Amino acid sequence: MLRLALTGGRGFLGWHVRVLARALGWPDPVLLSGADLMDAATVAAKLDGVDRVLHLAGVNRGDPQEVAGGNVELAAALARGLRRCPTPPGSVVFANSVQSGNGTPYGDAKAVAAATLAVARPDLIDVKLPNLYGEHGRPYYNSVVATFCRLLAEQRSPEVHEDREVTLVHVTDAAARLMGAPDGGPWDSAMPGLRVGIRELADRLTGFATAYRGGEIPALSDRHAVRLFNTYRSHCFPTHYPLPVTRRADQRGELVETVKVHGGGGQTFCSTSRPGVTRGEHFHLAKVERFCVLRGTAEIRLRRVGDDDVVRFPVSGAEPVVVDMPTMWAHNIVNTGSDELLTLFWTNEIFDPARPDTWPEPVELTTAEPAAEPAVVPA
Template sequence: MRILVTGANGFIGKNLIAELHNRGHHDILEFDKETEPSLINKYCQEANFVYHLAGVNRPKDQAEFMEGNFGFTSTLLDALKQHKNTCPVMISSSIQAELKNPYGESKKAGEDLLFEYSKETGAKVLVYRFPNVFGKWCQPNYNSAVATFCYNIAHDLPIQVNDPSALMNLVYIDDVIEELINALNGNENKVDIFCQVATVHTITLGEIIDLITSFKNSREERSIPVMSDAIVKKLYSTYLSYLPEDQFAYPLKMNMDNRGSFTEFIRTPDRGQVSVNISKTGITKGNHWHHTKNEKFLVVSGTGVIRLRKIDSQEVLTYFVSGDKLEVLDIPPGYTHHIENLGNTDMATIMWVNESFDAEKPDTYYVEV
């Protein structure tokens, strides 16, 4: 199958082409403003499916709206008609097509042209009125508030918001691409005469800014947001894609002494905390128990032993651990426990605990195993 993608170098186009390649579609005819214009005629002769994503949304002159969003659509459809190619055509429109402004009117004109083309030729057409699309590779400080907020906050640049309570309807780029590929396979989500992405997120501008700001602060706080919330998960992925390339890495505070080190790696509001414990040769750490707090220990390097004792018992349970055989050991509440390095090198242990450490309520009681 030969797939024509106009606007191939745009935000949606780049994401779509990348995923088409991932799914085995390699015969893609890419067309954008840098392509030799005459190639559109050749591509329209060869295409088996058309994704028409090209458009104008930030012109120097408002007259360019109609030229780009209506005029090029007319050129595309004329070329298809010339070659009697009635393959399916998808067009990227906007919810602003319902509004009386130059951009919206140009998008509405492109829609109407496509519907008339379908009546004339019998070709299947798919018109998507997208709300605000966000995700990786979207150009900041252009026409996406989310991209601008992510980029500017990540780069310590100012942002401007006139009304934090203003509601935005957002669709995530991966959801858009999934829908477009469904359309390629004849499984588009159609409501009345328009097609749409099934998952739309409604959120205020103020909430978006608060979330993105919390993402920036999370590196210093060693925290991870609640990933069970779909919009939070998608915004967090988007924010990370705008990090300065020389700032992907960030330091952790290593609490060091003659026994080794203990370093908090990740804190979460609902899934506990992950830390890295380094023990020197012959060192024993621990000898404490918890009421409710529970832990999982995973030795990833070195060799040692973990001993546990129920606090009302004399029986000591012994588990030998090694980075050569990765096993997770649960530390239940009510068992005092310690870990001892038996090897000749440092022993590294990944430790998960079901709640982040709270100095006011440590739930930690020191008793020898």
């Protein structure tokens, strides 16, 4: 269990670091704002005695001079604070770029930033990151994946102006590498990359979107397919939910199509809940999970990890719909009726008690909820 301090902790990579720290049960990281970095005494006080500092803050877009100057100054400000720290951090990690030193203003500034930090901390851990993608990336800024996903979520089409190959790494894998996270979860600190052409990426994401608009699950053949699909889903939430389901009835009764998976399986199970009972109170880092109430009435509640706002979906077996849980959102389902609740759950993978990808987290932060299930229970 490490006590972290982060610059850029509210950015894309920073949020994923904080979510992974929450999953691991580590203390909430100490965050250094841009204003904090401008005062060496404040930096020194905040870093005093922490185990690991992650320098994530940077300037990725904008005027070339601002990009170059901003990245160098952020590193210099952190270095000044490190020199004044009474109890120096155990380690300092720089989220560098594979573009470091490539002759561009951004790349050269990253190289200077690394050298600046290395003067203050000769044992600097310099991690050169490739293109990162993942849930809740900022379109037109963080990655082409985020841009394509947002366009598709808005039912627009990605445009490929230059088809070239890129290496993509999921941001949770990068977070694990920077944090020195132990093995045992759905992350890989070796940062396995997906080598893909831009046009192929656009076609792949378009296929996901086409299937998912009808509530169908596309083929999720490998871990990058799952994570790309989860990234797309993050841009659909919450406005695209609940998803309608096909319902047929005749003299024998009714049939509801809850899950259609292209080229894959997973696990389906049902549970009953007595009135007032809450199930869930956890989040997932990679698992795709679907809820469908078949009998009774309920409310599905979700909260993005690190945020306060709760999204609520009232659902009923009288008019079945499906709601898919976005990754890194705490979620639960509460029986709000006076009768027993019957809920169908589906996940894209068979439950593994040794690696459940189920991390306890209450949805409601200000009201007491019934005790959550153990983490080894799938839903």
